[in-house]
Amino acid sequence: MSAHFQSARQVLRDLATRKLTAAELMEHTLARIDALNPDINAIVARRDGAELMKEAETADHARTRGPLHGLPIAIKDLANVAGLTTTQGSPMLRDFVPAEDELFVARLRAAGAIIVGKTNTPEFGLGSHTFNPVHGATANPYDTTRSCGGSSGGAAAALATGMLSLADGSDMMGSLRNPAGWCNVYGFRPTWGRVPSQPRGDLFLHPLATIGPMARSPEDLAILLDVMSGADPRQPLSATCWADSPTAPLPTAQPMRIGWLGDWGGAYPMEPGILETTRASLDVLADLGHRIEEVQPPFPADRIWQAWSTLRSYALTASLRIFAGQRGQLKASAQWELDRGLALTGQEVQSASDLRSDWQRSAARLFERYDALILPTAQCWPFDIKMGHPTRINEVPMDTYHRWMEVVVPVSLLGLPSVAVPAGFGDEGLPIGVQMFGAHGRDRALLALAQQYHEATDWPNRRPPPGPNP
Template sequence: MTDLTSLSASDLSRLVAARKAAPSEIMQAFFARIARVNPALNAIVAMRDPDELLAEAKAADDSTGGWLHGLPLAVKDLVAVRGIRSSFGSPIFADLVPEADEMLAARMRAAGAIFIGKTNTPEFGLGSHSFNPVHGVTANPYAPERTAGGSSGGAAAALAARLVPVADGSDAMGSLRNPAAFCNVYGFRPSFGLVPSDPVGDSFLHQLATDGPMARCVEDLARLLETLAQPDAANPHSRPWQPYATDLDAAPEALRIGWLGDWGGAFPIEPGILGTCETALKTLTDLGHHVEPLAPPFPAAELWDSWTTLRSWSNAAARAALYDDPAKRRLLKPEAIWEIERGLGFDAMQVHRASVIRSAWFTTLADLFTRFDALVLPAAQVWPFPKDWRYPESIDGKPMDTYHRWMEVVIPASLAGLPTLAVPAGFRDGLPMGMQILGPRGADRAILRLGQQYHRATDWPGRQPPSLP
């Protein structure tokens, strides 16, 4: 008998539509696996009552709906979900139970998803390691003593452990890409604006973070992206909807791919990561694409300065009110206080200079993409590290000067808002690693098609975690 938890969301959707599997049957299978596996991983938090979930699934047995109809999903705990404890990983909001869904949750609910709980994340998504004082730390399914990454670490771990069939995530500084690499799954950062956010507060100035899909196969990424990427008239960056899953298997013509490696030595990278990615690149060569090593196209130090200025400014804008309240400030993690204080210290011209650097980088990319169809970088600079670390304090002997410097490799895509697909690249000593494939703004369909071709040739997520029951 087929293990329902091992199937993709698309396959489960087809079974439900054909009446070959009932939502209640699927719910029972996933809930049994969650009860068996999740206590050791802590990937799913704020779980709902199992009797309520089963009743909701049984009601779905006799109805029809969207492609997620009756499927059990857990939403990243940076998203407010109606009726489910939504803490954002912060003790300030430890007992918050929203009365309404944010846009992302509402769209998945409208597609038929049954929300079973939340996926774990660091406090306010700060840091690529999923731990917080409300729910604790999330472990890596392939090495439970190590991190699952972040900030979508709970989502990545839940996918790898077959606790959910597909998942949402979000990404400012690699939060869809780092955990995907650490957990041997896919994460897709869409072009900025493609997945609109709730029209609350500023809609123009802060353009770093975006929501996006995570999955064990590219078809699920594309189908969830279709659900999330519906245009919103209240969002000034909203983009037209496209059928991302349609013709996904149409093989792309031979592409020109630039390999950026360690950015000419600017990014310290642990031994074995570049070699793992270069082996994975051979798959693209075997598929008929041309891969060419590429010299650093822009000063890494300038990208870092621009990024850290805009990131701290954004965090200060979002959380200054918490900082201004002494009782709440005492509950903020040190990294949040550091970001807020830096952001509050900038003047308008410092932010402007950061934006000028960002603009120059985008102009450089416009020229690069006349010569290359895609660019490739590792998705992380370190292998999954011990989960009791706060963050890596050095890489191959080089000290890290901030809590997030060890993830510098992800900012070229984030700063420019590029569509970027994190794909599994292989293993070393049982630990997963991935690489990121960047395309020009708006080339989301093309990058997903390349990813589908790569997935058909490799299917790394088919290698399930050996340590799980």
């Protein structure tokens, strides 16, 4: 295996034992970014190389060493990093330099990580395709004419190419699951509340999005999750979520009863090859001793979508409303969400919450029968990087900018833990993944299952993307 595709666990072990110095690792990282990033455009707002080398040399002489000591990392460009431009992909924030780190960023710094820059994201994180007018588009490492997904597309592409060994992502509507699937890496959406967000604005009404780790193995996901996790007293809904034992090292996966939901009984149109490729992951799990069963749709997909599209617009408007006076400068999808959110009545929001509650009750009954459920990470293959978003899947028109990602919504609506794992490659050599998800609080069990699957498949190392290999 090439040095730049070593696991984060091995790199951190080498740093801890002084087999590798932080300065050597930083020099290698910067060389790798110089070689690949011009074609991929995954890492943006890069810090000065000499400054980074000095910080790495200082880390080599430090007496205290955290769990990420000396490890280079780049932060998704939706999160504030003190002293580093945070644009969220919007020209309106092109020159915004925050004075303070976001909560999870501060935790990464305290653990010893060295921040080299930001990872690219769509404007305001909207749409699962990483392009924006500030930094441009991020290419899929397996075909640079295709999308890498999003909104954590820069993170996924940087991991796939070995520019980073760990990365943060965030996920409202598949924002770390879809790019993980399309870039042949792993992404974990934790139980909502396990990783608290920045305690600003409303703290109660919008439990839809969450921060989570991305990596090239579930074991590495667990390392970063440990650092990110932990209740914050300013975030009341995080207080009940997880002061449990560390996720790393992961426990041994126990035999599970796993349900395959496929295309949700035909409700989710899928491009040719998606179901066939993702079904192959079930054979791997069966060979590992798990019981696999076909599951009929447990709840009407149209009711899940109705609840989701309403609550998402409601939540996004809470952050986008400050731009209402500059509406014309927002991308079309942001304008659409803002207009919908401002037009919602209280009773429409309540009705959507009632539907979400109905789905939660149905899901709870389902998880009495199954330890985990599986869906594809996307309904189509990576599309042309010049497209805004798919408007049709097969012959089915997509009536919104995000309807083509409907398959991720059952997880997002309930804030369930979900790990996106690689499932293989289609006829054109493009990757796809599956979502393994479970009941609230089943984070450790899902990561253990994913790690067992990874050890049997090792897709990121079996099929690294083509490109320079310095």
